[in-house]
Amino acid sequence: MKTRRLIHADKDTFCEVFWDGTEAEVVSGARGTKGRARRLDFETPMGCNRFVEEEVAKRIKQGFVEVMPEALPIEQAVTAPRATASPQFLAEIAAAYDDDAPRLVYADWLQSQGDPLGELIVVQCERARLERWDPKQRLLKDREDQLLITFRRRWLPELDDDVAAEFRRGFVERVRIVNHRATTKLLDRVLAIAPLVRTLELDGELALERVASAASLRALTGLAIRGALRSTSVERLMEMPELVGITRLALRGCGLGRMALKGLALRAWQELDLHQNTLGANGTRLVLERVEPDALTALDIGSCGVGDDGVKLLAATPLPRLHTLNLRRSSLTRRALGALAAAPGLTALRRIDLSMNGFHEAGPGLGAFCESPKLGALCELDLRNAMLGDAGLEVLARSQLARRLVALDLGTNGITEQGAALLATTPWPALRYLNLSGNPIDKAAEALRSGLPGVRVVLRSTTASAAAIVGDG
Numbered sequence: 001m002k003t004r005r006l007i008h009a010d011k012d013t014f015c016e017v018f019w020d021g022t023e024a025e026v027v028s029g030a031r032g033t034k035g036r037a038r039r040l041d042f043e044t045p046m047g048c049n050r051f052v053e054e055e056v057a058k059r060i061k062q063g064f065v066e067v068m069p070e071a072l073p074i075e076q077a078v079t080a081p082r083a084t085a086s087p088q089f090l091a092e093i094a095a096a097y098d099d100d101a102p103r104l105v106y107a108d109w110l111q112s113q114g115d116p117l118g119e120l121i122v123v124q125c126e127r128a129r130l131e132r133w134d135p136k137q138r139l140l141k142d143r144e145d146q147l148l149i150t151f152r153r154r155w156l157p158e159l160d161d162d163v164a165a166e167f168r169r170g171f172v173e174r175v176r177i178v179n180h181r182a183t184t185k186l187l188d189r190v191l192a193i194a195p196l197v198r199t200l201e202l203d204g205e206l207a208l209e210r211v212a213s214a215a216s217l218r219a220l221t222g223l224a225i226r227g228a229l230r231s232t233s234v235e236r237l238m239e240m241p242e243l244v245g246i247t248r249l250a251l252r253g254c255g256l257g258r259m260a261l262k263g264l265a266l267r268a269w270q271e272l273d274l275h276q277n278t279l280g281a282n283g284t285r286l287v288l289e290r291v292e293p294d295a296l297t298a299l300d301i302g303s304c305g306v307g308d309d310g311v312k313l314l315a316a317t318p319l320p321r322l323h324t325l326n327l328r329r330s331s332l333t334r335r336a337l338g339a340l341a342a343a344p345g346l347t348a349l350r351r352i353d354l355s356m357n358g359f360h361e362a363g364p365g366l367g368a369f370c371e372s373p374k375l376g377a378l379c380e381l382d383l384r385n386a387m388l389g390d391a392g393l394e395v396l397a398r399s400q401l402a403r404r405l406v407a408l409d410l411g412t413n414g415i416t417e418q419g420a421a422l423l424a425t426t427p428w429p430a431l432r433y434l435n436l437s438g439n440p441i442d443k444a445a446e447a448l449r450s451g452l453p454g455v456r457v458v459l460r461s462t463t464a465s466a467a468a469i470v471g472d473g
Contacts (some may be wrong), residue, residue: 235263
């Protein structure tokens with residue numbers, strides 16, 4: 001029997017939905033009472049499941065909030081049922097890796113056996129489906145943490161602290177092996193225990209050399225390397241037959257320059273993370289020449305010295321599927337904003353990080369960026385430490401972009417109480433998350449709470465260590 005529980009704090013009422021197969025029961029009433037029960041029968045389990053989702057959605061619209069059940073006490077963890085893994089279930093999940101449906105079918109079967117792994121799959125799939133600022137995320141994250149604390153050792157009994165395993169959507173998707181323990185034998189053992197791993201993270205040249213010959217590398221689609229690499233390492237990576245399936249590559253802080261990145265192969269890269277290397281405009285051009293435009297969805301070239309000229313090259317490159325772009329600390333000015341505003345091929349861009357760049361208050365570049373019809377999908381914007389001031393904030397607040405932003409970070413921008421008052425009185429119909437930390441607006445919390453209902457506003461004081469969280473979430 002599966003359960004969804006909701007409460008309405010203002011009315012002090014509850015609602016519980018129980019279902020199994022084609023039968024469902026809804027119990028509701030005042031908290032502290034047994035409530036009234038309503039039983040329903042359906043022709044198919046699918047019809048029953050559809051009813052549950054619709055009932056929960058209806059209650060949430062009425063002001064209810066879904067809560068997670070209490071975690072199994074740690075002392076009971078060893079006796080919790082453990083279902084025998086089915087190779088057929090795992091094969092179906094692997095064959096449709098990005099689809100939640102096979103995972104949820106497996107989760108349903110696990111929960112019918114009493115195995116808590118089923119709940120972890122459900123919780124993490126739900127978290128992956130929700131936007132990160134959704135209020136329900138916190139409840140789900142708490143439950144996820146409880147499950148992992150209680151059962152991680154049981155789910156990964158043979159992995160020690162030298163291997164960091166990250167569960168995503170119910171299974172280990174990413175592993176990090178510390179430098180001195182990286183060996184082909186260890187990697188093969190990790191991938192045998194966690195066969196759905198798709199991303200491997202290593203620390204620098206030595207770790208790469210130690211696992212380079214592992215046949216199990218062929219199962220990976222993602223590789224992340226942090227730390228120094230030799231200038232010839234990129235070319236060597238591209239030549240390794242074991243890594244031919246890699247389409248998500250991160251080389252962060254590897255000390256790579258333009259010449260080293262000449263070794264980057266032309267490939268259908270889906271995600272490229274080259275954060276904190278030395279590209280400049282010429283290196284940016286080289287990287288853009290190595291991607292297939294219709295494949296790239298996420299690009300991080302922050303802290304690479306890209307500059308305005310590099311952004312101009314980027315803006316002139318059609319990248320119709322790119323939804324996430326990081327240009328943090330890239331020595332950009334308002335000229336770069338103007339180039340992005342005119343970009344014909346960034347129509348799918350949803351998230352952009354422009355933090356740690358000096359845009360220096362209002363200007364034509366900022367105005368063009370905020371009003372650009374070519375950036376119509378943009379809804380998450382990071383402008384921390386961009387030196388906007390109240391004048392730059394006003395340009396943003398009066399723009400079309402303000403009407404569709406869902407998440408906005410304006411931390412440490414010299415915004416004053418006057419700017420905060422403008423924020424609180426300007427319509428932000430889509431906004432769910434706003435960070436104003438590091439601005440001298442310590443008295444603005446109440447005005448923001450009343451002016452931005454439903455928005456999670458983070459205000460970390462410039463004069464005290466305490467943080468104020470106002471609004472929802």
